Amino acid sequence: MDDLKIINGRVVTFQDGPVRGSHMDFPLVLENANIIIDDGYITAIDSDRPAKKTIDARGKLVIPGFIDSHTHLVFAGSREDEFEKRLKGISYQEIAREGGGILSTVRATRNADRNTLIQLAKKRLDFALSWGTTTVEIKSGYGLSTKDELKMLEVIDELKKTSHQTIVPTFLGAHEFPPDRGRDEYMNIILNEMLPEIARRKLARFIDVFCEDGVYTKEESKKILLKGRDFGLFPKIHADELASSGGSEIAEDVGAISCDHLSYPSEEGIDAMKRAGTVAVLLPATTLFLSGKSAPARKFIDEDIPVAIASDFNPGSSPVLAMPLVMSLACLLYRITPREALCAGTINAAYAVREEKRGSIEVGKKADILVCDCENENEIPYWFGFNPVRYVVKDGKVI
Numbered sequence: 395m396d397d398l399k400i401i402n403g404r405v406v407t408f409q410d411g412p413v414r415g416s417h418m419d420f421p422l423v424l425e426n427a428n429i430i431i432d433d434g435y436i437t438a439i440d441s442d443r444p445a446k447k448t449i450d451a452r453g454k455l456v457i458p459g460f461i462d463s464h465t466h467l468v469f470a471g472s473r474e475d476e477f478e479k480r481l482k483g484i485s486y487q488e489i490a491r492e493g494g495g496i497l498s499t500v501r502a503t504r505n506a507d508r509n510t511l512i513q514l515a516k517k518r519l520d521f522a523l524s525w526g527t528t529t530v531e532i533k534s535g536y537g538l539s540t541k542d543e544l545k546m547l548e549v550i551d552e553l554k555k556t557s558h559q560t561i562v563p564t565f566l567g568a569h570e571f572p573p574d575r576g577r578d579e580y581m582n583i584i585l586n587e588m589l590p591e592i593a594r595r596k597l598a599r600f601i602d603v604f605c606e607d608g609v610y611t612k613e614e615s616k617k618i619l620l621k622g623r624d625f626g627l628f629p630k631i632h633a634d635e636l637a638s639s640g641g642s643e644i645a646e647d648v649g650a651i652s653c654d655h656l657s658y659p660s661e662e663g664i665d666a667m668k669r670a671g672t673v674a675v676l677l678p679a680t681t682l683f684l685s686g687k688s689a690p691a692r693k694f695i696d697e698d699i700p701v702a703i704a705s706d707f708n709p710g711s712s713p714v715l716a717m718p719l720v721m722s723l724a725c726l727l728y729r730i731t732p733r734e735a736l737c738a739g740t741i742n743a744a745y746a747v748r749e750e751k752r753g754s755i756e757v758g759k760k761a762d763i764l765v766c767d768c769e770n771e772n773e774i775p776y777w778f779g780f781n782p783v784r785y786v787v788k789d790g791k792v793i
């Protein structure tokens with residue numbers, strides 16, 4: 395007998411990702427559908443057969459679990475003091491130049507022990523789960539020394555073993571330059587000290603850099619990402635967040651799986667992403683929180699570049715974990731439809747983190763499924779700030 399069935403749902407899902415262009419607006423919709431689950435996988439759709447456990451969706455919405463493909467979820471401390479400064483007109487960059495910003499979280503994270511970081515992160519993951527997030531990418535980048543970057547990645551590794559969600563680890567040693575090292579000296583530490591050790595211990599799947607004016611140049615970013623690739627890590631880029639800094643332009647050179655942020659991509663950058671099949675991971679909560687410029691989501695869709703959305707959860711630029719709210723912000727800031735936002739937070743996000751076995755409701759896929767307390771998919775971003783999630787099924791288990 396199968397383990398679980400979800401019956402009578404309005405199942406809304408995309409199939410055959412990554413989904414591009416006008417296809418992002420047209421999910422498959424199955425009314426009164428049944429999903430059969432066994433051993434963690436979806437084994438049949440719309441067949442009725444006995445199962446050990448049944449969830450009756452009563453005609454309500456059933457969608458894939460959300461995939462949050464860009465977070466900085468492991469850190470200590472908080473930065474509400476900066477929030478107030480920014481409300482008074484001091485910019486994110488000015489705060490960073492004065493030693494606040496990322497470096498203030500680096501100080502707090504260096505001072506926290508493993509256990510404290512694990513406990514803080516677990517609480518955040520549980521909260522995200524209650525909002526339907528079943529897969530989470532987590533970056534290092536608040537250590538900026540070999541010892542502290544490894545500590546962060548070990549914490550992420552522990553979360554991978556002990557949390558409900560699928561955890562995807564990313565090495566972001568190039569998040570900032572540490573104040574206690576010279577520029578060349580730190581580049582050397584990343585390339586010759588951190589990377590070999592991380593690869594040897596298999597502590598990360600992705601490598602990321604903050605390619606931005608005042609942080610890592612295009613050339614430095616390229617060097618780090620190519621070396622990471624030599625060590626078997628897949629490249630991601632924090633690209634063109636605050637200015638057109640060239641991040642997206644190296645997408646093809648390094649074979650970037652995703653470019654993230656993208657408020658100011660150049661035409662050259664968009665072409666490079668298109669040629670490389672790079673996913674555009676857009677972060678609308680960050681745009682709102684920093685009063686920044688919205689990424690040109692419609693342009694990416696028109697160019698057939700797969701668009702994903704993510705929370706960017708972090709203490710400086712986006713203290714939000716709720717993916718339904720991120721969907722609302724994506725619709726409002728980018729003028730994309732609720733269906734496009736759903737596509738961006740599920741199947742396309744799966745491709746941004748190379749979890750292609752997740753992100754949709756299809757036979758043969760992992761059973762990461764949400765049963766919601768609403769009638770249709772458009773209600774998710776419409777009920778702004780409302781949590782629609784009633785049941786979370788992760789790897790076939792009701793959480």
Ligand code: NIG
Nearest residue numbers: 495496604706708709710711
């Ligand atoms: O994605 N842009 C760089 N990194 C983060 C912010 C991190 C922080 O402010 O602590 C981001 O927005």
Ligand code: FE
Nearest residue numbers: 464466632706
């Ligand atoms: Fe980020």
